[in-house]
Amino acid sequence: MTQTSGFLNRILLPRLALLLVAMLGLLYLMAGTDATLDYARCRDLVNRVKQLDAQWDTEILKARIALTRNYDPLVKPPQEMQQLLRTFTLIDPGQEHKAADAWKDRRDTLTQALSEKARLVEQFKSRNAILRNSLAFLPTAEDDIQHQLSELQDQDKLMLQDMSNDIYDLLLSALEFAQTTTDERAHTIELGLNQVMIDAQRLPPSFNEPVQILLNHINLILREQPKVNSLIEQIDAVPVSESLDAITDQLNQEQQQADQINQRHHWYLLLFSALLLVLLLYLASRLIRSYAEINRVNHALQVANTDLEQRVERRTQSLREAQSELMESARLAGMAEIATNVLHNVGNVLNSVNISADLVARKLRSSKTQGLAKAVTMINEHKHDLGEFITGDERGKLLPGYLNQLVEAIAAEQQSMSDELTQLSKSVDHIKDIVSTQQSYAGVSTMEEPLHIRDLLEDALRMNSGALSRHNVTVIREYDDVPRVMADKHRLLLILINLISNAKQAMANLTDRPREITLLVKAIEDSTLRISVKDAGEGILPENMTRIFAHGFTTRKDGHGFGLHSCALAAVEMKGHLTAHSDGPGKGAVFTLELPLKTAVGAV
Amino acid sequence: MMPRAPLSLLARSFACCGMLLSTALVAAPLDEPLKPLPDIPVQDPRKVELGRQLFNEKQLSRNNTTSCATCHHLEQGGADDKPFSIGFQGGSLGINTPTVLNAALNFRQFWNGRAETLEAQIEDVVASPIEMGNTWPHVVDTLNLAPTYTAAFREAYTDGITIANVQNALATYERTLLTPNSRFDQYLKGNTDILTLEEKYGYQRFKDYGCIACHQGVNIGGNMFQKFGVMGDYFKARGNPTEADLGRFLATGEEDDRNVFKVPSLRNVALTAPYFHDGSAKTLEDAVHVMFTYQLGRVPSTEDIRLIVLFLKTLTGELGGKPL
Numbered sequence: 001m002t003q004t005s006g007f008l009n010r011i012l013l014p015r016l017a018l019l020l021v022a023m024l025g026l027l028y029l030m031a032g033t034d035a036t037l038d039y040a041r042c043r044d045l046v047n048r049v050k051q052l053d054a055q056w057d058t059e060i061l062k063a064r065i066a067l068t069r070n071y072d073p074l075v076k077p078p079q080e081m082q083q084l085l086r087t088f089t090l091i092d093p094g095q096e097h098k099a100a101d102a103w104k105d106r107r108d109t110l111t112q113a114l115s116e117k118a119r120l121v122e123q124f125k126s127r128n129a130i131l132r133n134s135l136a137f138l139p140t141a142e143d144d145i146q147h148q149l150s151e152l153q154d155q156d157k158l159m160l161q162d163m164s165n166d167i168y169d170l171l172l173s174a175l176e177f178a179q180t181t182t183d184e185r186a187h188t189i190e191l192g193l194n195q196v197m198i199d200a201q202r203l204p205p206s207f208n209e210p211v212q213i214l215l216n217h218i219n220l221i222l223r224e225q226p227k228v229n230s231l232i233e234q235i236d237a238v239p240v241s242e243s244l245d246a247i248t249d250q251l252n253q254e255q256q257q258a259d260q261i262n263q264r265h266h267w268y269l270l271l272f273s274a275l276l277l278v279l280l281l282y283l284a285s286r287l288i289r290s291y292a293e294i295n296r297v298n299h300a301l302q303v304a305n306t307d308l309e310q311r312v313e314r315r316t317q318s319l320r321e322a323q324s325e326l327m328e329s330a331r332l333a334g335m336a337e338i339a340t341n342v343l344h345n346v347g348n349v350l351n352s353v354n355i356s357a358d359l360v361a362r363k364l365r366s367s368k369t370q371g372l373a374k375a376v377t378m379i380n381e382h383k384h385d386l387g388e389f390i391t392g393d394e395r396g397k398l399l400p401g402y403l404n405q406l407v408e409a410i411a412a413e414q415q416s417m418s419d420e421l422t423q424l425s426k427s428v429d430h431i432k433d434i435v436s437t438q439q440s441y442a443g444v445s446t447m448e449e450p451l452h453i454r455d456l457l458e459d460a461l462r463m464n465s466g467a468l469s470r471h472n473v474t475v476i477r478e479y480d481d482v483p484r485v486m487a488d489k490h491r492l493l494l495i496l497i498n499l500i501s502n503a504k505q506a507m508a509n510l511t512d513r514p515r516e517i518t519l520l521v522k523a524i525e526d527s528t529l530r531i532s533v534k535d536a537g538e539g540i541l542p543e544n545m546t547r548i549f550a551h552g553f554t555t556r557k558d559g560h561g562f563g564l565h566s567c568a569l570a571a572v573e574m575k576g577h578l579t580a581h582s583d584g585p586g587k588g589a590v591f592t593l594e595l596p597l598k599t600a601v602g603a604v
Numbered sequence: 605m606m607p608r609a610p611l612s613l614l615a616r617s618f619a620c621c622g623m624l625l626s627t628a629l630v631a632a633p634l635d636e637p638l639k640p641l642p643d644i645p646v647q648d649p650r651k652v653e654l655g656r657q658l659f660n661e662k663q664l665s666r667n668n669t670t671s672c673a674t675c676h677h678l679e680q681g682g683a684d685d686k687p688f689s690i691g692f693q694g695g696s697l698g699i700n701t702p703t704v705l706n707a708a709l710n711f712r713q714f715w716n717g718r719a720e721t722l723e724a725q726i727e728d729v730v731a732s733p734i735e736m737g738n739t740w741p742h743v744v745d746t747l748n749l750a751p752t753y754t755a756a757f758r759e760a761y762t763d764g765i766t767i768a769n770v771q772n773a774l775a776t777y778e779r780t781l782l783t784p785n786s787r788f789d790q791y792l793k794g795n796t797d798i799l800t801l802e803e804k805y806g807y808q809r810f811k812d813y814g815c816i817a818c819h820q821g822v823n824i825g826g827n828m829f830q831k832f833g834v835m836g837d838y839f840k841a842r843g844n845p846t847e848a849d850l851g852r853f854l855a856t857g858e859e860d861d862r863n864v865f866k867v868p869s870l871r872n873v874a875l876t877a878p879y880f881h882d883g884s885a886k887t888l889e890d891a892v893h894v895m896f897t898y899q900l901g902r903v904p905s906t907e908d909i910r911l912i913v914l915f916l917k918t919l920t921g922e923l924g925g926k927p928l
Contacts, residue, residue: 068637069637069816069817069820070637070638070639070820070821071820071821071827071828072639072820072821072822072827074827074828075711075821075827079711122828122829123860125828125829126828126829126830126831126864129817129818129828129830130817130830130831130834130899132817133814133817133900134901136814136817137813137814137900137901137902209903213901213902213903216835216901217835217901220834220835220901
C-alpha cells in the first residue's frame with residue numbers, strides 16, 4: 001500500500017503535473033497567435049483593393065465619356081493595388097496546408113485578372129484617346145468643308161446643299177454612332193461615307209484634302225468605337241472584384257475554422273487548468289502532511305549530526321595526541337642517538353683522563369722527592385759537621401752530586417706531571433665541551449637561528465670524533481662558500497649526526513680501501529642549500545632504496561630503524577627533503593639533504 | 605446651316621472654358637488636363653548620393669567605358685544629342701535615348717514600356733549586350749573591390765552591396781531628377797502672367813488640336829501607349845523599317861502592339877532633340893509636323909506649329925534649382 005502510494009506521489013503525480021503544464025503551454029502558444037487581427041487586416045486590405053478597383057473603373061468610365069482628358073488617374077490605382085497586394089502576401093494568414101492550395105489558386109486568379117484588366121485598360125487608353133480626339137475634331141473638320149463649300153460661287157446650289165447635307169448627316173450619324181454603337185448605324189455611316197466620296201468627286205480638287213481628313217476620322221471612329229466599347233465590356237467582365245470576393249470568402253471561412261479551433265483550445269485550456277488545479281491542491285495537502293515528517297526527520301538528523309561531530313572531535317583529539325606522542329618519541333629517539341654519541345665520546349675521553357690520573361698517581365708514588373728526603377736526613381745527621389761531612393765523608397762527598405742529579409730528576413718529573421695534568425685538564429675540558437655541546441642541542445628547538453653550516457658540520461663531526469678516529473675514518477670537507485643561513489640548529493644537527501654515524505657504520509667492515517667520508521656543502525641557484533654526506537661503504541641494495549626512510553627499517557643488528565626515518569621527518573619539517581643514492585652494493589652511498597636557502601639578515 | 609451652329613459653338617465654348625476660368629481666378633491653380641510636377645520626394649540622402657556616384661560610374665559597363673551619364677547628360681535635358689546612342693563597344697543602340705529627367709513619373713520605362721519600374725530599367729540597361737554588356741553579379745563584384753563603395757553601401761543599406769541595393773540606389777537618385785518650376789508649371793499653379801500671349805495661344809492649340817489626347821497628366825505624356833501612325837503609315841513613309849520600329853510588339857508579341865510606343869513626356873522637350881524613337885525629327889517643328897500628320901490626321905499651318913513650339917519651350921524646368 002505504501003509502496004503504491006509512494007510510486008503515485010513520487011513518479012506519477014509530478015509527471016502528470018508536468019504533462020498538464022506542457023499541454024497548457026502548448027495551448028497557450030496556439031491561442032497566442034491571435035489571428036483575428038490578421039484576418040481583420042487582410043479583409044481591410046482586400047476592401048482597399050476593391051475600392052481602388054472601383055476607383056479605377058470610375059476613371060475608365062470618366063475617360064470613356066471624355067469627362068477627363070488626364071489619364072494619370074488610370075495609372076495610379078493599379079500601381080497602388082499591386083503595392084497593397086504585395087503587403088498582403090506578407091500578412092497572409094493561410095498557414096494551414098490544406099488551405100495553401102486554395103490560397104494559391106485564389107491569388108493566381110486575382111493576379112491573372114489584374115494583369116488582364118491592366119492589359120485591356122492600356123488598349124482602352126490608347127484607343128479611347130484617339131477616338132476622343134477624332135470625335136472632338138469631327139465638328140471642326142466638318143466646319144472646314146462647310147466653310148469651303150459656302151465659299152464656292154459658281155456651282156450648282158442644289159448640289160452643294162445636298163452635299164452639305166450629306167456631310168452633315170455623316171457627322172451626325174458618326175456622333176450618334178459614338179453614343180449608340182449598332183451595326184445598323186455602322187451601315188448608315190458606311191453609306192454616308194460612300195455618298196460623300198461620290199460627292200467629293202464632283203467638287204474641285206481643293207476639297208480632296210479636307211474631305212479625306214474628315215473621312216479618315218470618321219473611319220477611325222467607325223473602327224475604334226466598337227473596339228473601345230468591346231474593351232469596356234471586356235474590362236467590366238474581368239473578374240477582379242469577384243476574385244477579391246473569393247479571397248474575402250476564403251478569409252471568412254478560414255477565420256471561422258480558426259475560431260472553432262480556438263474555441264476548442266479554450267475548452268481544453270479550461271479543462272486542463274481545472275485538472276492542474278485539482279492536482280496542485282492534492283499536492284499541497286501532501287506537502288503539508290510531509291512537512292511535519294520532514295521536520296521530525298530533520299531534527300533526528302541534527303541530533304545524529306551533533307553526536308557525530310563530537311565523536312569526530314574526540315577522534316581528532318586522540319589522533320593529535322598520538323601524533324604528538326609520536327613526535328615526542330621521535331624527538332627522544334633522536335636525543336637518544338645524540339646521547340649515545342655523547343656518552344661514547346665522553347667515555348673515550350674519560351679513558352684518557354683515567355690514564356692521565358693513573359700516570360700522575362704512579363709518578364707521584366715513585367717520585368724522586370723520596371731521595372731528597374734521604375739526603376735531607378743525612379744532612380740533618382751531620383748538622384754540626386756538615387762541612388766536614390761533605391768534604392771528608394765518603395758518602396758525604398757524593399751528596400752534592402746526588403742532589404744535583406735529584407734536582408734534575410725532580411725537574412723532569414715535575415715537567416712530566418705538569419704535562420700529564422695539562423693533558424688531563426684538556427680531556428676534562430673536552431668532556432665539558434661535549435656535554436655543553438649536547439646540552440645546547442638538547443632542548444626542542446623550533447626556532448630558526450642564524451648559523452654557519454660549516455660550524456654545524458664541525459660540531460657534528462666533533463660529537464662523532466671519538467668513533468671516527470677509532471675507526472680510522474678520514475673526513476674530506478668540500479665546503480662551498482655558503483653565507484650564514486637561518487636554520488633549525490637542533491634538527492639539522494640531528495640529521496647530520498645520524499648521517500655521519502650511518503656513514504661511519506657503513507664502512508665498519510671495509511678493509512680493501514681507505515675509509516673516507518666526504519662532506520659536501522653547496523648553494524644551488526641561491527635558493528637551495530644542499531648538504532651531502534658520502535661514504536665509500538657497503539652501499540644500498542636497489543630493493544632497499546625505497547624503504548630506506550621507512551619507519552622501522554634497518555640493516556643493522558642493533559639498529560632500531562628510527563634514525564633515517566626521523567631524519568627524513570625533520571627534513572620535511574624544515575620544508576626540505578632527504579634523498580639517498582647508491583650505485584649499488586659495495587659502491588658507497590650519498591645522502592643528500594636539500595633545504596630552502598634562507599640567508600640570514602646581516603650575513604657575513 | 606442653322607442646326608449646326610449650336611453644336612460647334614458648344615464644342616468651342618467647352619474648349620474655351622479653361623481659359624475663361626483662368627482669367628477669373630488669378631492666383632488659384634488651374635484645373636487643366638496638364639498638371640504641375642509634384643515636389644521632389646524625400647529620399648535617404650545617403651542613397652541619393654550613392655545613386656549619383658553610380659550614375660556616373662563607368663565600371664557599370666563591362667569595359668569601364670560607359671556610365672549612365674554617358675548617354676544621359678543631365679545638363680543637356682537628360683539625354684544625348686545623337687539620333688541613336690552608342691553602346692559600350694561603340695555599337696549603335698538603334699533607338700534614341702529617352703531623357704532620364706522626370707523618368708520616375710513615367711508609368712513604364714523604355715520606348716516600348718517593357719520595364720515596369722526604374723529598377724527593372726536599370727537592370728536591363730546594365731545587362732544589355734549593346735548598352736553596357738555587363739552581368740549583375742560582376743557589377744557587385746566590381747563594386748566590392750572599391751572600399752569607398754563598400755563603406756557607403758554599408759552605411760546606406762544593412763546588407764551592403766547587393767544587386768537589389770545597387771538598382772535601388774540608382775532608382776532613388778533618379779527619383780530626385782525632377783525638373784519643377786518650368787514657366788508652364790508656374791502658369792498652371794496660377795501665375796498666368798508668366799506666359800506670353802503667343803505661348804498661351806500655343807497651349808490653346810495644343811489642346812484644341814488633340815495633342816492633349818495623349819500628352820497630358822503630370823508628365824505631359826508618359827502615362828499611356830499609342831500607335832505611331834494612327835492616321836497614316838509613318839513607317840512606310842519613312843522607309844528602312846528597323847526592329848525598334850516594332851515597339852511594344854517586341855515586349856508582348858501581340859499584333860495589336862505593333863508600332864505601339866509609350867507616349868513620351870514633353871517636359872524639357874526643347875532640350876532633347878532629335879526626336880522620336882528613331883531620332884528622325886531634328887527640330888521641334890519637324891516633330892510637331894509629324895505628329896499632326898500621322899497622329900492627329902490634320903494639316904497644320906505654319907502658325908500652328910510656331911505657336912505650339914513656343915508653348916513647348918515653356919515646358920523647360922529647373923534641375924537642382926538651376927534652369928536647364
